Amino acid sequence: MLDAAEGYTTADGRKIGGVLMEMKNITLRFGGVVAIKDISFDIREGEIRAIIGPNGAGKSSMLNVISGFYNPQEGEVWFRGERRPPMKPYQVAQLGIARTFQNIALFEGMTVLDNVMTGRLTQMKTTLLDQAIWWGKAEREETENREKVEKIIDFLEIQSIRKTPVGRLPYGLKKRVELARALAAEPRLLLLDEPMAGMNVEEKEDMSRFILDVNDEFGTTIALIEHDMGVVMDLSDRVVVMDYGKKIGDGTPDEVRSNQDVIDAYLGVAHD
C-alpha cells in the first residue's frame, strides 16, 4: 500500500503527488436504502482517478458526497490534509472543487461566454456598490477574469461560439462548454460525471484528449465516472470499482481488469 505523503510514478512516466482527498469509511443512506456502504479511497495530487461500476452502484452518489451535495451519515471526508466538516455545495466550490453533470446543467438563457464566466464567480468579490458604479473596480475585475476565461475558451477550441446562447448548441459542444465552466474556476479537483455519455466516437476522442490535456497542462487532479470501459482503462491512472454501494476493487487499470470480483460483478465474462 502507498504512503499518504509519498507519490508514485505512472506507467507513462508522470509523477503523482501525495493524497489530495481521502474518503474514510463513507456510508450514505436514503431512509432504509444504503447507497454507499463503508467505502474508503483516496485521490492523489495530479492523478486521473476513475470510479466505475454497474448502474445503481452508487457512483453518482459518491460524486455528490465529494461535491457536498449529500452529507454522508458516517465517515469522514479529508481534503488537503484537513477534515472537511459538513458543508453546503457552494462552500465546497469555494474550496476549489468543480464538477460537471451527467445531464448537462448549463444556464440555457446565457451565452457561452457568460456561462464560462459563471465559473469565475467564486473569485469575483466586488461589492454591490462597486458594481452599480461599474467604472473602476468592477470593470477591472471583469476584464481580469475575462482574460482567464478567454484562455480556457482557446484551450477548448470554442472561440467561434463565444457569443451564442447555450440553448442553440448541439449536445457535444454543450458538454465541452460545461467542462470550460468547471475549468474556469481553476479547481484543485475536477469531478466529471460521465463526460462521454451519449457521444459518438469522434466526440469521445476529442473529449478524452481534452481531459488528458487539462491534466497535463494545468496539473488538475481529475476524478471521473464513465461507462465506456475502453476510455476508462486508457485514461485513468487508478480505478475504484463499486457494486451495490460497496467497493469491490481498487488499483491500476491492469490490476482491476484481472480482479476476479470485478470480472464477476461487472464485466461478466472476460472477453478477448
Place this chain on the structure above:
Amino acid sequence: MLYREAGDFKTSYVDDSQTFPIKFDRWRYYAVLAVAFLVVPFVINDYWANAVLLPFLIYAIAAIGLNILTGYCGQVSLGTGGFMAVGAYACYKLMTAFPDVNITFHIIAAGFITAAVGVVFGLPSLRIKGFYLAVATLAAQFFLVWLFNRVSWFYNYSASGQINAPERQLFGVNITGPNTEAWATYLFCLVFVVASAWIARNLTRGALGRRWMAIRDMDIAAEIIGVNPLSAKLTAFAVSSFFVGISGALFFAVYLGAVEVGEAFGIQKSFLVLFMIIIGGLGSIFGSFAGAAFMVLLPVLLKNTLVGGLGWPTDLAAHIEFMIVGILIMTFLIAEPHGLAQLWRLAKEKLRLWPFPY
C-alpha cells in the same frame, strides 16, 4: 448600410463587452438621450406630461425593478403594488418629518427603506419557488395595503386617510405640490429613470447579474459552481425593491400628489407592472421600457382614436379599449412569447445583414 459591425474592430475586452457594440446603435442612444433632455422639456405641456410621459417614466423604473427580480433572478413577485406603497409612504413620512431636507434624498431614502422591506418579504423565496412564491408575495401585497390603511401613524392621522405631498422645491423650482410645471416634473423623473437604467445595466452585466441569472436558469447547478443562493436571492429582492420603492415615491410625490393606498397601489398595480415586463421582455432593460411604453401609451392612443377620431361616446370607447388592449396582449404573447425586446433583437439581427437574407 449604417448598421454594421464590419470594420469596427474591438481590440480590448472592455470594448468588446460594452452595452452598444455597434457604432450606429451608440449614436442612436446618445440621440435619444439628447432629445429627451434638450428638446422634450421645451415642447412639453401638461397633457403630455400627465397622460403619457410621467406615467411612462415612473412605470419604467418599476418595470426595471421587477425585471431584475423576475426576469433576471427568476423569482415571481405579485407584491409590486405593495412595495410601491412602501416607497410612497416612506417618502411621505420623510417629507413631513424632515421638511428641510431635499426631496431627492427623501426619494432615495424611500428606495432604501423599500429595499429593507423587500428583503424581509424575500426570505420565503429560500424555501419556496414558482407559483408558491408568487402567492407568498401576494400576501405581502395585501398585508402592506392593509397596514397603510389601518395604522393611522402612516398617514399622520389625517381624517381622510389619504396622504398629500407637501410643496417641495429643487433649485428653486417646484417639484411636488399643486403648483408644478410640466417640464420640471418631467426632467426630475427623467434623471431618476436614466440613473436607474444605468445602475440596473451595470448590475446585470457583471458578476452579480450572472449570479442572478444562474439562479434563474438552474438553481442547483448555480449552487454547485459556488453561488450562495441565500445572498443571490436576497440581493435581487433588495435591488428590485429599491427601484420599485423609488418609482412608488415618484408616483405619489411627483405624479399623483395625493394617494389613497387601496386605489393607487392595489393588486391591479402589481399585475400591471408584471404585464409590462412580460410584454416587454423578461431579462432585458430595454424590455422594461418597451413594456412600460406599451401599457401606458396604448390606452391613451386608443382613447384618442376612438373618442377623438371616430367620435364614439366615452363610455363605449372605455369598454372597447379594454377589449382591444386585452386582445392585443394575447396576440403579442402568442406571436412572440419573449416580448418586445426579442422582436427588437430579431430586427437588429436582420438589419445587420441587410440587404442580404443571411
